[in-house]
């Protein structure tokens with residue numbers, strides 16, 4: 001597999017104990033990961049998703065980072081993910097959607 005063009009890191013508030021707690025998890029991060037995976041597949045993007053522990057921006061949760069673009073998105077919803085996917089597909093301004 002080629003290196004992904006887009007690597008999303010979604011805070012799911014995982015802790016070392018394996019127990020997921022925290023703002024992003026409570027605000028539905030796991031469902032957002034599923035939506036993101038589904039959109040990537042539907043749009044056939046060269047992108048991968050990783051779930052993370054707390055990214056230390058809880059007040060902006062759910063939080064998601066994108067590399068190598070180096071962008072951070074806050075208050076992520078399914079609609080915002082769709083906007084981000086549209087911007088990727090259409091060459092839109094991803095940075096305008098970031099924090």
Ligand code: FES
Nearest residue numbers: 011022024054055
């Ligand atoms: S729990 Fe997601 S940034 Fe802290």
